[in-house]
Amino acid sequence: MKPGRRQDGHLPLARSELPIDTVALARYLIGKLLVREAPEGFVSGRIVETEAYVVGDAAGHAYRGMTQRNHSLFLERGHAYVYLAYGVSYMLNVSSETPGTGAGVLIRALEPLDGVSIMQLNRGVARLRDLARGPGRLTAALRVDRSLDGIDLCREGPLWLGWCDREPGEIGQSVRIGISRDANRLLRFYLRNSPFVSGPKSLAEQDPSLNK
């Protein structure tokens, strides 16, 4: 890579490299790139926080079977499932497991890399740390909405996953954020020491057995 120049020639992740298992995929995606090619320009970020919504998970949208909303969760791994949460924020998931099985990984936070000025415009916020820290914030920064639901994230297009040549760093684990069912499982993964991670990172959260 040439010094002083951003490397934009990223390659999409090969689907064959994606772990089929949802938890393994959630870990795997930490440190990878999320790339958005929009009319406004090229935007990318490094994934620093994910959550697994596994098979048989009462907190998962596929728990009660396939519906019109969640059918993308049942696609072959590496497809986008986008839905509107609280009528306010779009959530971006990567489908996992084998075709016909409903499970996925929620992307919860990005470290902004390319297109920072575009993200600032989309978010109406200037501070780098606040651009994509949170699942609803990152979709706003990247202009991800239901129109991107179901697209293949393993090939170049409006939204895709890419390789990152930087070392991921140490990965932390904790309970998931904002859910009430199946709430004690350690299915959230994040880059330790990253300021771009959402939510608390207390010891107690990382290990609920420390709670009194």
Add this chain to the structure above:
DNA sequence: AGTGCGATTGACT
């Protein structure tokens, strides 16, 4: 047809 409830965020005390 009506109801309750979120995989959240931003504004405010």
Add this chain to the structure above:
DNA sequence: GTCAATCGCACTA
């Protein structure tokens, strides 16, 4: 720290 906004969905009747 608390709380309202906001709407699509799943469920009941």
